[in-house]
Amino acid sequence: MAREKGVVLLDFWVSPFGQRVRIALAEKGVDYEYKEQDLFNKSEHLLKSNPVYKKIPVLLHDGKPICESLIIVQYIDEVWSDKAPLLPDEPLARANARFWADFIDKKVYECGTRLWKLKGEEQEAAKKEFVEIFKLLQGELGDRKFFGGETFGFLDLALVPFVAWFYAYETFAKFSMDEECPKIVAWAKRCMERESVSKTLSDPNKVYEFVLFLKEKFGVEY
Amino acid sequence: MASEDVKLIGAVMSPFVMRPRVSLNLKGVEYEFLEETFGSKSELLLKSNPVYKKIPVLIHSGKPICESLIIVQYIDETWSGHSILPSDAYDRAIARFWAHYIDDKWFPALGGIARAQTEEAKNEAIEQVFTGLKLLEEAFEKCSGGKPFFGGETIGYVDIALGCYLGWLRATEKLIGITFLDETKTPLLCHWAEKFSSHEAVASVMPETDKLVEFAKMIQAKFKAPANK
Numbered sequence: 001m002a003r004e005k006g007v008v009l010l011d012f013w014v015s016p017f018g019q020r021v022r023i024a025l026a027e028k029g030v031d032y033e034y035k036e037q038d039l040f041n042k043s044e045h046l047l048k049s050n051p052v053y054k055k056i057p058v059l060l061h062d063g064k065p066i067c068e069s070l071i072i073v074q075y076i077d078e079v080w081s082d083k084a085p086l087l088p089d090e091p092l093a094r095a096n097a098r099f100w101a102d103f104i105d106k107k108v109y110e111c112g113t114r115l116w117k118l119k120g121e122e123q124e125a126a127k128k129e130f131v132e133i134f135k136l137l138q139g140e141l142g143d144r145k146f147f148g149g150e151t152f153g154f155l156d157l158a159l160v161p162f163v164a165w166f167y168a169y170e171t172f173a174k175f176s177m178d179e180e181c182p183k184i185v186a187w188a189k190r191c192m193e194r195e196s197v198s199k200t201l202s203d204p205n206k207v208y209e210f211v212l213f214l215k216e217k218f219g220v221e222y
Numbered sequence: 223m224a225s226e227d228v229k230l231i232g233a234v235m236s237p238f239v240m241r242p243r244v245s246l247n248l249k250g251v252e253y254e255f256l257e258e259t260f261g262s263k264s265e266l267l268l269k270s271n272p273v274y275k276k277i278p279v280l281i282h283s284g285k286p287i288c289e290s291l292i293i294v295q296y297i298d299e300t301w302s303g304h305s306i307l308p309s310d311a312y313d314r315a316i317a318r319f320w321a322h323y324i325d326d327k328w329f330p331a332l333g334g335i336a337r338a339q340t341e342e343a344k345n346e347a348i349e350q351v352f353t354g355l356k357l358l359e360e361a362f363e364k365c366s367g368g369k370p371f372f373g374g375e376t377i378g379y380v381d382i383a384l385g386c387y388l389g390w391l392r393a394t395e396k397l398i399g400i401t402f403l404d405e406t407k408t409p410l411l412c413h414w415a416e417k418f419s420s421h422e423a424v425a426s427v428m429p430e431t432d433k434l435v436e437f438a439k440m441i442q443a444k445f446k447a448p449a450n451k
């Protein structure tokens with residue numbers, strides 16, 4: 001079977017993981033075809049491209065699939081290495097970026113999900129945990145412009161899509177990220193000045209509506 | 223050549239600790255092994271890994287690096303010689319994917335056998351381990367291209383990721399009386415397991431199966447003791 005040439009992204013509009021890839025592609029100026037997926041009725045194409053996890057995002061480069069958002073982003077960084085380097089050059093800085101990106105993967109989405117799924121004491125516990133996670137990240141950011149230092153990079157891109165979910169989380173769990181983690185909110189504003197970010201992130205109101213939709217369908221994995 | 227200041231905080235029984243040890247051996251890098259006592263965490267560990275407080279931690283010229291696979295990549299990028307990750311970007315993405323799958327799905331299934339509270343849960347976990355091995359057998363065929371390792375001619379990233387779990391896989395086989403690495407089911411992996419385990423960079427740091435079995439029994443006894451939850 002002839003492999004389809006070019007870059008194709010199988011994705012879902014509101015997915016923060018997919019958005020990481022979209023931001024990376026935009027930073028690198030890579031042309032690609034975006035294929036929106038129906039996660040409640042998965043296509044043959046998706047199932048064939050990611051048989052192990054059956055999840056988005058999947059990047060297809062000349063027909064060859066790459067799965068897992070941070071792995072895709074590193075691939076993009078290595079293949080389109082001529083502009084906008086995402087990971088730093090130096091091994092220690094790279095290890096540090098990978099460590100915190102892995103931390104984000106382990107903690108943010110899962111804890112965020114508990115914020116809107118649970119109520120009462122369990123929700124309070126999730127809220128405390130969520131704030132702790134971001135206070136740690138805030139500590140890592142320090143007084144720098146971006147996690148990457150002066151330039152927007154891998155770690156900024158790994159975290160920023162979740163910013164669009166803050167409004168939904170704040171509304172359901174009744175807290176304010178601006179109060180709890182002002183440096184993160186300020187960092188987010190700086191990221192949004194970049195077109196790659198502002199054109200990719202979902203409208204927080206739309207994210208909120210989507211979470212409402214998920215709440216009705218509670219328990220359905222997407 | 224001046225010896226570099228390389229320390230590794232770890233424990234002999236830990237499959238995660240074994241990963242940087244194999245990597246350092248492959249690169250011919252000498253290091254000081256700082257062994258943690260089971261049940262307590264040293265000041266150095268708590269200071270070097272404040273986020274997770276877990277081993278392994280590599281300390282290179284005073285700077286800590288945490289998370290076993292991140293350490294392996296750091297070792298690969300810092301010291302020349304044996305290449306651990308493939309040179310082709312796509313092959314690298316595939317290697318990273320399988321290492322992620324192994325840590326994300328396969329090893330938790332193996333661990334799930336001991337943690338299972340019901341017979342049903344135990345059987346489900348066993349099933350998942352077998353399914354995973356089948357997937358990894360196929361992955362091996364594709365990645366190795368007929369050569370002895372996932373990395374081809376030499377030990378690579380996925381070999382290290384999966385190979386460091388072999389001790390615990392064998393220990394689990396002994397504990398529950400089931401053969402996971404079965405010549406009739408996954409012949410390539412069986413052959414690979416022997417090659418990996420006997421490699422000079424691996425053999426000296428692979429914990430003995432019987433010692434792991436003893437260790438597992440000791441932990442199980444501790445958790446079954448009617449103390450706190």
